[in-house]
Amino acid sequence: xxxxxxxxxxxxxxxxxxxxxxxxxxxxxxxxxxxxxxxxxxxxxxxxxxxxxxxxxxxxxxxxxxxxxxxxxxxxxxxxxxxxxxxxxxxxxxxxxxxxxxxxxxxxxxxxxxxxxxxxxxxxxxxxxxxxxxxxxxxxxxxxxxxxxxxxxxxxxxxxxxxxxxxxxxxxxxxxxxxxxxxxxxxxxxxxxxxxxxxxxxxxxxxxxxxxxxxxxxxxxxxxxxxxxxxxxxxxxxxxxxxxxxxxxxxxxxxxxxxxxxxxxxxxxxxxxxxxxxxxxxxxxxxxxxxxxxxxxxxxxxxxxxx
Amino acid sequence: xxxxxxxxxxxxxxxxxxxxxxxxxxxxxxxxxxxxxxxxxxxxxxxxxxxxxxxxxxxxxxxxxxxxxxxxxxxxxxxxxxxxxxxxxxxxxxxxxxxxxxxxxxxxxxxxxxxxxxxxxxxxxxxxxxxxxxxxxxxxxxxxxxxxxxxxxxxxxxxxxxxxxxxxxxxxxxxxxxxxxxxxxxxxxxxxxxxxxxxxxxxxxxxxxxxxxxxxxxxxxxxxxxxxxxxxxxxxxxxxxxxxxxxxxxxxxxxxxxxxxxxxxxxxxxxxxxxxxxxxxxxxxxxxxxxxxxxxxxxxxxxxxxxxxxxxxxxxxxxxxxxxxxxxxxxxxxxxxxxxxxxxxxxxxxxxxxxxxxxxxxxxxxxx
Numbered sequence: 316x317x318x319x320x321x322x323x324x325x326x327x328x329x330x331x332x333x334x335x336x337x338x339x340x341x342x343x344x345x346x347x348x349x350x351x352x353x354x355x356x357x358x359x360x361x362x363x364x365x366x367x368x369x370x371x372x373x374x375x376x377x378x379x380x381x382x383x384x385x386x387x388x389x390x391x392x393x394x395x396x397x398x399x400x401x402x403x404x405x406x407x408x409x410x411x412x413x414x415x416x417x418x419x420x421x422x423x424x425x426x427x428x429x430x431x432x433x434x435x436x437x438x439x440x441x442x443x444x445x446x447x448x449x450x451x452x453x454x455x456x457x458x459x460x461x462x463x464x465x466x467x468x469x470x471x472x473x474x475x476x477x478x479x480x481x482x483x484x485x486x487x488x489x490x491x492x493x494x495x496x497x498x499x500x501x502x503x504x505x506x507x508x509x510x511x512x513x514x515x516x517x518x519x520x521x522x523x524x525x526x527x528x529x530x531x532x533x534x535x536x537x538x539x540x541x542x543x544x545x546x547x548x549x550x551x552x553x554x555x556x557x558x559x560x561x562x563x564x565x566x567x568x569x570x571x572x573x574x575x576x577x578x579x580x581x582x583x584x585x586x587x588x589x590x591x592x593x594x595x596x597x598x599x600x601x602x603x604x605x606x607x608x609x610x611x612x613x614x615x616x617x618x619x620x621x622x
Numbered sequence: 623x624x625x626x627x628x629x630x631x632x633x634x635x636x637x638x639x640x641x642x643x644x645x646x647x648x649x650x651x652x653x654x655x656x657x658x659x660x661x662x663x664x665x666x667x668x669x670x671x672x673x674x675x676x677x678x679x680x681x682x683x684x685x686x687x688x689x690x691x692x693x694x695x696x697x698x699x700x701x702x703x704x705x706x707x708x709x710x711x712x713x714x715x716x717x718x719x720x721x722x723x724x725x726x727x728x729x730x731x732x733x734x735x736x737x738x739x740x741x742x743x744x745x746x747x748x749x750x751x752x753x754x755x756x757x758x759x760x761x762x763x764x765x766x767x768x769x770x771x772x773x774x775x776x777x778x779x780x781x782x783x784x785x786x787x788x789x790x791x792x793x794x795x796x797x798x799x800x801x802x803x804x805x806x807x808x809x810x811x812x813x814x815x816x817x818x819x820x821x822x823x824x825x826x827x828x829x830x831x832x833x834x835x836x837x838x839x840x841x842x843x844x845x846x847x848x849x850x851x852x853x854x855x856x857x858x859x860x861x862x863x864x865x866x867x868x869x870x871x872x873x874x875x876x877x878x879x880x881x882x883x884x885x886x887x888x889x890x891x892x893x894x895x896x897x898x899x900x901x902x903x904x905x906x907x908x909x910x911x912x913x914x915x916x917x918x919x920x921x922x923x924x925x926x927x928x929x930x931x932x933x934x935x936x937x938x939x940x941x942x943x944x945x946x947x948x949x950x951x952x953x954x955x956x957x958x959x960x961x962x963x964x965x966x967x968x969x970x971x972x973x974x975x976x977x978x979x980x981x982x983x984x985x986x987x988x989x990x
Binding site (some may be wrong): 388396403 | 628830
């Protein structure tokens with residue numbers, strides 16, 4: 316199978332800061348690839364190099380069979396790009412924005428309507444509204460429509476769901492899965508780890524490097540330690556107590572719950588329960604849990620810190 | 623071409639949708655011409671005039687009373703020496719002084735020609751101009767009444783004051799305002815509109831699109847070029863209809879020179895947009911780097927001849943200086959291209975240089 320994006324040993328520094336450090340990445344044609352990592356991991360820099368907006372310091376890169384350093388002109392026809400910041404004309408209406416990008420790519424809204432229909436149909440009732448007056452979720456849908464209108468081979472989305480409410484975020488990911496059915500390769504970055512499970516392949520990115528790659532299940536199945544979830548109304552108090560238990564490798568809060576990682580499978584639920592009950596009488600409940608991508612990420616970060 | 627048209631269309635939408643842009647484009651030019659025009663324009667109304675009469679005969683007495691009787695002139699002082707005139711000007715007591723040479727009546731009758739000198743406060747050029755023609759007219763009328771056609775009163779004019787000695791800027795406000803407004807609209811607005819794309823992040827998308835840099839640049843500049851031409855024409859019309867500022871030379875040449883200046887200003891705007899990364903910075907550079915020099919160092923408000931030498935040399939790199947010289951020549955002196963080809967060539971060369979630098983410096987990527 317052909318690869319849409321092939322990157323070897325890519326390096327990029329801004330002054331003394333290493334943004335990308337020997338980065339390797341392969342995205343298969345038609346793939347739905349997620350780049351997961353916190354802010355500052357280098358996701359945006361990587362995407363800007365792929366879209367030929369930045370030049371790499373060294374390393375090789377192929378996008379859609381072209382080299383973004385040299386063939387950026389041809390590459391522009393093949394790429395759809397949605398930057399992290401909302402970058403459309405706020406003083407133009409929804410339809411004017413879309414029609415502008417269609418014409419710039421020498422096509423029309425009608426010609427590729429089928430492609431953007433799952434996205435655009437949701438904002439079409441507001442097509443005469445100025446883009447600046449749209450809600451965050453609708454802005455993202457418009458930006459996606461504009462990035463898609465010229466039927467790109469490869470769609471690059473830089474944190475499309477950042478700053479968008481939870482419902483719109485789920486909608487957005489569903490639309491992405493619909494779009495890929497047209498054979499469009501999608502590379503999407505996000506800091507929200509739980510979104511990543513929808514991709515066929517993901518890479519965890521940190522400090523300019525890819526620390527782990529594979530399908531979401533591959534990545535989570537690499538997590539060998541036993542992990543429990545603790546539910547309680549007294550999160551902070553119990554967090555403090557649990558962290559004192561030597562058999563627990565890490566205790567972290569995830570939303571309203573705590574995730575407890577057991578060192579070398581040393582202890583079971585009952586032993587943790589009795590350890591906590593010795594120090595307080597708050598109510599809590601511990602259950603077995605399947606490690607998520609975020610657990611893998613934190614596990615990696617803690618192993619790096621301990622070295 | 624379709625791409626370019628789409629881009630152009632978008633640019634016009636930006637302009638017509640933004641109230642502030644529209645005000646700057648269409649209201650401010652009109653107001654500016656009207657304000658400059660009315661501030662500079664003065665009616666001759668009871669202008670205070672002094673008389674220095676070396677002759678003191680019946681004829682001069684008759685002329686003085688005729689002048690005093692005129693509605694708009696008031697003879698307030700009679701002097702006996704030039705020094706008194708000077709002092710009176712300095713004290714701002716008079717706007718003009720009339721000097722009769724000695725044996726005025728005798729010379730008039732025998733030699734058929736006699737000198738009458740008018741000394742004017744030229745710091746107020748419009749008033750000085752009006753007073754000059756007014757007094758000359760009265761004197762010549764009188765001469766004709768006295769001696770049918772044969773004798774003449776030679777009126778010589780001597781403007782005084784520290785600056786504006788040749789009175790050339792009587793109508794300068796129209797060319798000056800034109801230079802200023804064309805600079806504002808073209809350089810300031812076009813640079814802001816380009817920088818806005820950078821600031822809003824839309825430049826990132828444009829760079830990733832198949833639009834060529836040259837299409838982006840010309841798409842940005844063309845609307846302002848068109849609107850500036852409209853502005854230039856309306857300024858000339860307002861100046862002519864309301865303030866009587868003449869267009870003695872060829873209107874076509876006038877348009878051509880204005881267009882060259884507009885192109886020059888646009889290329890400057892482009893250069894500013896290359897340097898600036900935010901709209902504020904673009905505004906700042908345009909204000910202090912372009913507008914102030916245009917106003918202060920081009921000869922619009924202060925004549926270049928009276929500036930310190932360093933500033934005189936500096937004025938050579940102010941494009942508006944050449945534009946003003948050319949405009950003055952066409953509008954006020956009625957001169958043709960053969961008299962202003964130097965100015966026009968300099969403006970064209972400046973334009974080519976600025977555009978060259980800008981296209982070369984246009985960033986096809988985000989950094990470097």
